[in-house]
Amino acid sequence: MAYIGLVLTPLFWAGNAVLARATVEFIPPLSMSFWRWVIALVILLPVGLPGMWRHRRVIRDRFGSMLALATFSVAAFNSLLYYAAITTTATNIALINATIPIFVALLAWVLLGDRTRPIQALGIALAIAGILTVVARGDISVLTGLEAQPGDLIMVAAVFSWGLFSVLLRRQAVPLPALTFLTTQILLGTLVISPFYLADVLLFSGGFELTQDTAMPLLYFAIFPGILAYAFWNHGVHEIGPARAAIFMYLTPVFASILAGIFLRESLGVFHVIGGGLILAGLILATRTGRRQATY
Template identity: 30%
Template sequence: MSKSTPLAYAGIVGATFFWGTNFNAGAYIIKSMAPISASIERFAISTLLLVLIFSLAGKLRLSTLKNNLLAFIGLGLLGFTAFSLATFFGLQTTTPINGALILATTPLWTMIFAVLLEGERIDRGRAIGLILGLLGVGLVITRGDIQVLLGLKVASGDAMILAGSMAWAANMVGTRRFVKDSTPLETTSFSMLFGVIGLIVLGFIYEDPLADIRNASLAIHGAVIYLAVFGSLIAYLLWFKGIHAIGAARTSIFFNLAPVFTMLVSSILGVLPNIWQLLGAAGVILGVVFASGMVFSPVQPKPIMSR
C-alpha cells in the first residue's frame, strides 16, 4: 500500500460526508427553489470557482481539454447532468424509498462496468462488502420494514432512477478508462463544465432559472453555496482522486456511506435514528471495511500510466 492510499480513503469518506449533507441542505433549498434551477446555480458556482482559481494557478491545460474533449463531454453529461436530472424527474413518478434503494445499486453497476471495461476482479472482500453495504443501506432507508422491499414495483420513475444510477457508475469507470493524461482536478473541472451546460439547456426547457435564482432568499443562496463549494467542488475532487488511486470499483463502495451521514446530520438536528437505521449504518460501515481490504488482502487496481 502506497503512502497516498490512506489519504485517498480519507478523501473518499470526506466526499461521501459532503454528499450525505447534500440531502439535508437540499431538503431546505427545495422548499423555496425549483430543483433544476438550484442545480444550475450550484454547478455554475462550482465550475466558475474551479476554472478561475485553477486556471490562474496554471493547473488546467487546454491541451488536456482538446485531447479528451469527447470524453469530458460524455462524462459531464453522465456524471453531472444525467445523474441529477434522472433522479429528479424519476422522483416525480416514484417514491423516495424506491429511488434511494435503486440508487444503492450504483456500486453493483460500477463493479460490472469495471469488470467489463477494465478487467478488474471482484475479490472475496469486495463481494462481501457489496452485499453488506447494500443490506445496510436497505435497513437505513426502509427502517426494517420488509413490506417496503416486497412492494417495489417497476415504474417509469424507477427506470429513470436506475438509468441515473448506471450513468453515475459509467462516469466513474469512464473517468479511469477513457480520460488520458489528465489530473483529477482537470477531469472534474472540464466534466463539470459540460455538465452545467447540459443543466442550463434543460433548465430553460422545464423551468425559469433566472426568475428562480433572482427570487431566492439570501439563506437559500447560502445553502446553495454550501452545496457548490463542499457538496460539489471539494467532494468531486476528492472522489475523482480516490478513483485515480484505488480504482472505480473499490471507490464506489463508499457511496453507500452517504445515507448514513445524512442520518447522523439529521440526528444532530433533532431527528434521532431508530434501531433499524443504526443496524443499517453498522452494515454499511462493515461493508466499507471489507471492500477496502482491511479484512482480506485486496486485489491491487491496475496502475494508470502517465505520459
C-alpha cells in the same frame, strides 16, 4: 492534511444531502444542480481556464469521452440526488450514496471484466441486501408490492450513474491535470444540464426567488460538496491511495444521520441500523485491499 481532507469530504457530502432535503421545497432540483455548478464554474474558471487553454488539443481530441464523463458525474448524479431529496430522507440518501464503491466494483466486473474474489462478491451481495432493506424500510411487502419511495429508487439511479462515470474514467482516462480536468468537467456538465434546466423553469417549476435563504444553500453546494470535496478527495487518493481513501466514505451516513437528526429532526429506524450494518459490512469486504479500486 490528506487525512483531514478525507474526513471533511464525507462531512461536506452529508451536508449536501441534508441541505438538499431542507431546501428542495424552495429551490427546484434542476435549479439547485444548475446554479450549484454555475457558481462553482465562476470560482474555478480564473485558475482553471489557463490550463484548459494549454491542454486544448487534448480536450478537443478527447471531447466525446469528456462529455460522457461530465454527463454521468456533474450533470446526472447531482441532479438525480436533488430529485431524490423530494421524496426520501437525507439519511436514506447518504446510506445509498455510501454504496458507490459497490456499484463501481459491480460495473467494473460486468463492463471491464475485473476479477472479483469470492469475499468481495459476498461484500457486494451484503451491500445490495442493505440497500434493499433501506429501500423497503424493513418491510418486504414494500418491494413485492412495488411501493418503494420514488426518492430511494432515484438515488439508486444516481449511484449507478456515478458508477458508470468511475468505470468510464478507467476505460477512457483523459491525460489532464486535476484542476484542468475538474474545470472542464464542470463546464461541460453545466452545458448538459442547461437545456433541461431551461425547460423545467419555463414549463414546470418556474424557478425560484433569489433571497438570502436560497442563495446561501447554493453557495454551500458550490463550494463545499462541489469544489472542496472534489479537491480534498483527489488529494487524499493521491497521497494515501484509493483503497485506504475509500474507507472514509463510510463516514458519510454517520455524519448525515447526525446532521439530519439535529437540523431535520429525522430519527433512525431499526431498518436504518440493519440496512446500514449490511452496507458497512459489504463495503468492508468489497473494498478490501487486493482489488484494483477505481477513482471516483
